Amino acid sequence: MTLNDQQIERFSRHIILNDVGVEGQEKIIAGKVLIIGAGGLGAPAALYLAAAGVGTIGIVDGDEVDLSNLQRQVIHFTPDIGRAKVVSAKEKMELINPDVKVITYKERVFASNIADIIKDYDFIIDGTDNFPAKFLINDACVLAGKPFSHGGILRFDGQTMTYVPGRACYRCVFQNPPPKNLVPSCAQAGVLGAVAGMLGTIQAAEALKYLIGKGELLTDRLLMFNAFRMEFRTVNFRRNADCPVCGSNPAIKELKDCEQAVCELKQK
Amino acid sequence: MPKIKVNGSPQEIEHSVTVAELLVLNKVEMPDMVSVQLNGEFVKRENFGSTVVKENDEIDFLYFMGGGR
Numbered sequence: 196m197t198l199n200d201q202q203i204e205r206f207s208r209h210i211i212l213n214d215v216g217v218e219g220q221e222k223i224i225a226g227k228v229l230i231i232g233a234g235g236l237g238a239p240a241a242l243y244l245a246a247a248g249v250g251t252i253g254i255v256d257g258d259e260v261d262l263s264n265l266q267r268q269v270i271h272f273t274p275d276i277g278r279a280k281v282v283s284a285k286e287k288m289e290l291i292n293p294d295v296k297v298i299t300y301k302e303r304v305f306a307s308n309i310a311d312i313i314k315d316y317d318f319i320i321d322g323t324d325n326f327p328a329k330f331l332i333n334d335a336c337v338l339a340g341k342p343f344s345h346g347g348i349l350r351f352d353g354q355t356m357t358y359v360p361g362r363a364c365y366r367c368v369f370q371n372p373p374p375k376n377l378v379p380s381c382a383q384a385g386v387l388g389a390v391a392g393m394l395g396t397i398q399a400a401e402a403l404k405y406l407i408g409k410g411e412l413l414t415d416r417l418l419m420f421n422a423f424r425m426e427f428r429t430v431n432f433r434r435n436a437d438c439p440v441c442g443s444n445p446a447i448k449e450l451k452d453c454e455q456a457v458c459e460l461k462q463k
Numbered sequence: 464m465p466k467i468k469v470n471g472s473p474q475e476i477e478h479s480v481t482v483a484e485l486l487v488l489n490k491v492e493m494p495d496m497v498s499v500q501l502n503g504e505f506v507k508r509e510n511f512g513s514t515v516v517k518e519n520d521e522i523d524f525l526y527f528m529g530g531g532r
Contacts, residue, residue, distance in 0.1 A: 234532025268532070324532035347528030354528045368505070373495050373527045381530035391531075417525060428471060430523045435505050 196221050206248055219407035226406035229253040229316040233280040235391030236346045237322030238270035243399040245288035245295045255300040256280040267388030306450035309335040318402045319343035326372035327453045333365035337440050344398040348386050351423035353394035357401045357413040367435035390422050465518040483511040497524040
């Protein structure tokens with residue numbers, strides 16, 4: 196692949212970086228990233244990845260844009276209310292960068308479809324809003340050997356870690372989903388819109404670093420921040436031998452939907 | 464009084480306490496809301512009540528965070 200004059204100008208601030216350069220930008224353009232959830236985390240991640248020139252971006256979401264989304268889901272605009280989120284997101288990404296190929300999946304991820312959806316991508320971004328989906332994404336990525344970025348937000352807090360095969364996975368830290376309704380969702384407890392932006396852009400940066408193969412990923416550590424006190428902290432850990440999916444004697448050998456997903460679906 | 468580190472900050476405890484007791488002292492509402500790492504090893508949930516935190520131990524509470532949209 197050779198960059199044309201327009202691309203050299205468009206990506207000049209990347210190319211001038213010693214750790215990116217023409218070679219790194221070409222890797223970004225050849226890259227395929229899947230974003231699961233076109234919401235608070237997925238919106239900023241999608242905007243920055245399209246702007247960065249990621250060649251293929253997949254976006255998964257079964258919902259339509261709602262008025263209450265616009266406080267933080269910055270890829271959707273007021274006239275998009277009622278439209279499919281994946282269509283709204285695809286349009287904005289293509290407006291930012293007409294060269295990006297956007298593939299839409301207007302559905303939720305389940306044990307039955309996730310392996311097929313993730314298989315063609317280099318890196319996956321978890322921008323979902325519930326534990327069943329977060330654990331399913333982890334298990335699917337571990338079993339398929341795909342790197343992914345976990346992200347979670349609530350109120351003024353955010354957390355993120357990056358999984359790469361061979362390193363600690365989300366279940367190494369959190370084993371199993373918490374009991375239903377113990378940990379509130381953003382719909383129940385609220386979230387500062389800018390916190391979603393802070394975390395989603397960290398996830399986009401991780402995807403780009405993975406594609407160019409430079410820098411230190413958030414592997415074997417969890418980055419946590421509280422935007423109310425504006426404090427950031429990283430906790431290091433190692434792969435957990437007792438991990439139910441990547442440990443030495445894993446109980447999870449195939450994908451399964453957990454109860455909570457079923458309950459939440461019925462409420463929809 | 465034993466000195467320990469909780470979430471990176473020094474803390475003094477009156478005597479040796481279990482992980483479960485330390486969670487209460489640090490106002491973690493429910494033990495199921497966190498994953499606990501003690502000196503670099505994750506503590507199994509069923510062992511929160513029997514694992515004792517001692518002088519110079521470093522312990523971290525990692526909260527479940529499920530939001531994203």
